[in-house]
Amino acid sequence: xxxxxxxxxxxxxxxxxxxxxxxxxxxxxxxxxxxxxxxxxxxxxxxxxxxxxxxxxxxxxxxxxxxxxxxxxxxxxxxxxxxxxxxxxxxxxxxxxxxxxxxxxxxxxxxxxxxxxxxxxxxxxxxxxxxxxxxxxxxxxxxxxxxxxxxxxxxxxxxxxxxxxxxxxxxxxxxxxxxxxxxxxxxxxxxxxxxxxxxxxxxxxxxxxxxxxxxxxxxxxxxxxxxxxxxxxxxxxxxxxxxxxxxxxxxxxxxxxxxxxxxxxxxxxxxxxxxxxxxxxxxxxxxxxxxxxxx
Amino acid sequence: xxxxxxxxxxxxxxxxxxxxxxxxxxxxxxxxxxxxxxxxxxxxxxxxxxxxxxxxxxxxxxxxxxxxxxxxxxxxxxxxxxxxxxxxxxxxxxxxxxxxxxxxxxxxxxxxxxxxxxxxxxxxxxxxxxxxxxxxxxxxxxxxxxxxxxxxxxxxxxxxxxxxxxxxxxxxxxxxxxxxxxxxxxxxxxxxxxxxxxxxxxxxxxxxxxxxxxxxxxxxxxxxxxxxxxxxxxxxxxxxxxxxxxxxxxxxxxxxxxxxxxxxxxxxxxxxxxxxxxxxxxxxxxxxxxxxxxxxxxxxxxxxxxxxxxxxxxxxxxxxxxxxxxxxxxxxxxxxxxxxxxxxxxxxxxxxxxxxxxxxxxxxxxxxxxxxxxxxxxxxxxxxxxxxxxxxxxxxxxxxxxxxxxxxxxxxxxxxxxxxxxxxxxxxxxxxxxxxxxxxxxxxxx
Numbered sequence: 001x002x003x004x005x006x007x008x009x010x011x012x013x014x015x016x017x018x019x020x021x022x023x024x025x026x027x028x029x030x031x032x033x034x035x036x037x038x039x040x041x042x043x044x045x046x047x048x049x050x051x052x053x054x055x056x057x058x059x060x061x062x063x064x065x066x067x068x069x070x071x072x073x074x075x076x077x078x079x080x081x082x083x084x085x086x087x088x089x090x091x092x093x094x095x096x097x098x099x100x101x102x103x104x105x106x107x108x109x110x111x112x113x114x115x116x117x118x119x120x121x122x123x124x125x126x127x128x129x130x131x132x133x134x135x136x137x138x139x140x141x142x143x144x145x146x147x148x149x150x151x152x153x154x155x156x157x158x159x160x161x162x163x164x165x166x167x168x169x170x171x172x173x174x175x176x177x178x179x180x181x182x183x184x185x186x187x188x189x190x191x192x193x194x195x196x197x198x199x200x201x202x203x204x205x206x207x208x209x210x211x212x213x214x215x216x217x218x219x220x221x222x223x224x225x226x227x228x229x230x231x232x233x234x235x236x237x238x239x240x241x242x243x244x245x246x247x248x249x250x251x252x253x254x255x256x257x258x259x260x261x262x263x264x265x266x267x268x269x270x271x272x273x274x275x276x277x278x279x280x281x282x283x284x285x286x287x288x289x290x291x292x293x294x295x
Numbered sequence: 296x297x298x299x300x301x302x303x304x305x306x307x308x309x310x311x312x313x314x315x316x317x318x319x320x321x322x323x324x325x326x327x328x329x330x331x332x333x334x335x336x337x338x339x340x341x342x343x344x345x346x347x348x349x350x351x352x353x354x355x356x357x358x359x360x361x362x363x364x365x366x367x368x369x370x371x372x373x374x375x376x377x378x379x380x381x382x383x384x385x386x387x388x389x390x391x392x393x394x395x396x397x398x399x400x401x402x403x404x405x406x407x408x409x410x411x412x413x414x415x416x417x418x419x420x421x422x423x424x425x426x427x428x429x430x431x432x433x434x435x436x437x438x439x440x441x442x443x444x445x446x447x448x449x450x451x452x453x454x455x456x457x458x459x460x461x462x463x464x465x466x467x468x469x470x471x472x473x474x475x476x477x478x479x480x481x482x483x484x485x486x487x488x489x490x491x492x493x494x495x496x497x498x499x500x501x502x503x504x505x506x507x508x509x510x511x512x513x514x515x516x517x518x519x520x521x522x523x524x525x526x527x528x529x530x531x532x533x534x535x536x537x538x539x540x541x542x543x544x545x546x547x548x549x550x551x552x553x554x555x556x557x558x559x560x561x562x563x564x565x566x567x568x569x570x571x572x573x574x575x576x577x578x579x580x581x582x583x584x585x586x587x588x589x590x591x592x593x594x595x596x597x598x599x600x601x602x603x604x605x606x607x608x609x610x611x612x613x614x615x616x617x618x619x620x621x622x623x624x625x626x627x628x629x630x631x632x633x634x635x636x637x638x639x640x641x642x643x644x645x646x647x648x649x650x651x652x653x654x655x656x657x658x659x660x661x662x663x664x665x666x667x668x669x670x671x672x673x674x675x676x677x678x679x680x681x682x683x684x685x686x687x688x689x690x691x692x693x694x695x696x697x698x699x700x701x702x703x704x705x706x707x708x709x710x711x712x713x714x715x716x717x718x719x720x721x722x723x724x725x726x727x728x729x730x731x732x733x734x735x736x737x738x739x740x741x
Contacts, residue, residue: 067729153566
């Protein structure tokens with residue numbers, strides 16, 4: 001008995017040794033900054049001079065900051081449309097490209113391409129594509145006799161345009177994750193289902209979708225986090241305009257912290273954003289949980 | 296158990312996400328444990344360092360201009376280094392200069408000279424990270440009257456001057472001579488009415504497609520300029536918005552007329568048109584407000600673009616207005632060689648020949664008025680209207696919350712108005728309410 005516990009202790013020690021570099025980096029670059037930011041959110045920290053404790057002043061101010069809640073509404077709207085579409089389209093493309101046929105790899109590569117482009121560069125190209133008079137999108141619509149809107153300049157279409165561009169850019173990587181997930185679904189499940197007379201739709205509903213649950217959880221969680229932190233595409237495409245409809249919390253956090261030197265208040269804003277991400281993620285987890293696997 | 300693991304995972308992911316946006320703040324926090332130590336030590340260091348002759352004093356000059364701008368800076372730095380052998384300046388390009396400076400200001404490693412977007416002065420001067428220059432000016436007999444007063448005002452906080460202006464700019468009206476002539480407009484507009492008439496005449500629609508826009512209304516941020524022309528000001532003296540009145544209404548009514556009745560422009564028309572397809576350069580826009588920085592670009596088109604510049608047309612009561620902007624040079628409090636840094640700034644911005652060399656190198660208008668007297672500016676049909684505009688141009692209000700008020704309260708509401716989403720009265724009222732709140736929230740800078 002004694003020798004077994006000794007062996008266990010030895011193994012445990014080795015294990016700690018192996019994970020310690022990662023944990024150390026995680027603590028230094030994630031835990032410490034988060035704790036410090038939490039502390040700063042209760043101060044009037046301005047990076048250069050002040051760091052006095054102000055109790056809940058920053059959070060109180062936050063409650064009455066209409067613009068901040070407007071930006072929350074903006075990203076909530078964005079998330080609600082973006083995340084389901086993201087899952088739907090990337091899963092769809094993954095299923096289309098989940099065959100071993102000649103040329104499939106080429107299509108996978110092509111679908112992955114947008115992900116490799118820098119967000120800012122891609123957004124710059126899209127600004128041009130979406131131009132009301134000379135852009136490709138409205139030119140094509142023009143052939144069909146439709147006068148396209150000024151996509152990025154009108155309040156009705158600005159956020160939709162951003163959703164379109166970010167979808168275009170993010171489905172590639174999610175498609176890869178889904179292809180990996182699809183290939184992990186064992187063939188015998190489909191075989192026995194076929195023997196039992198299940199059609200393609202039933203096979204998807206009762207085998208593919210439940211089997212992909214962990215994958216969907218990963219993809220949806222990551223897209224929710226990404227969606228709530230929307231910044232660079234929105235900034236390049238519309239600069240938060242028109243009429244504040246595409247301003248996002250991260251934009252405000254940056255502005256308050258680095259332009260207005262109110263890092264304490266910016267930290268409070270960041271913490272509320274983190275809380276929102278946590279809440280969205282827990283809801284997402286619950287939704288995924290309810291879809292119990294049959295196998 | 297499993298649930299806990301996933302909860303933990305989410306928590307850490309969102310925490311990491313959070314660190315992404317606030318990491319900069321906390322990283323700097325470590326360094327700023329003793330914010331005042333470096334600045335208080337600086338002045339005593341500078342004197343002996345300047346006297347120890349033999350080896351030149353090395354100064355670091357930070358700026359965020361790269362490419363052509365970097366070359367222009369280096370031309371000036373080289374010329375200064377050649378002009379004497381006591382001080383040696385080195386230009387260091389900092390792409391993210393302000394963020395870098397925030398850390399450097401408190402943790403040592405501060406540069407000696409900083410290229411400075413002047414509007415930031417009201418935010419940074421109260422934090423004691425910039426060194427006041429009044430004593431240097433008095434000692435060396437540099438007269439404030441030689442500079443554009445408005446530019447100096449922007450560099451001043453509580454009666455102390457924190458920098459000298461390097462460039463000044465203001466927007467004036469660019470017009471396409473050919474488009475105006477073809478439409479039968481003999482002279483460029485001098486007031487709002489003439490501007491409207493000329494815009495109507497030069498606009499060309501093809502069905503629902505706008506082919507040539509008469510006048511650009513793409514930038515709602517120019518409200519300030521129009522308000523001045525209407526005889527108003529953006530803020531009251533006690534730091535509140537001052538546009539919810541008949542002056543502000545006059546601007547919105549004018550824009551509404553141009554946009555929705557005369558239809559001389561279409562929202563989004565210029566968005567995304569880069570330099571190579573710039574609407575004005577390619578003849579798709581007859582008139583637009585722009586600054587002297589566009590002269591070089593438009594002159595490149597040569598004969599293909601026959602354009603002229605006139606000062607901004609006057610408003611209904613003859614008021615003129617334009618907004619002055621530009622850059623300056625400042626000395627951080629953390630610099631160990633403030634005396635030498637001052638000598639460099641003085642050499643560059645307060646000397647006629649050097650300011651002129653800078654003007655010719657960078658094609659900017661220098662903040663030093665004697666340099667403007669040169670034929671290079673006075674005899675040039677493109678520079679002249681800008682010089683006239685600068686005489687009437689006013690800086691943005693130096694309230695520390697001004698840019699936030701303009702960007703988050705005024706412009707968004709004006710954009711909604713332009714798209715007929717709310718009435719002029721509502722627009723001004725909302726912009727006033729939200730704007731006053733933002734001004735108040737961002738007013739305290741200690």
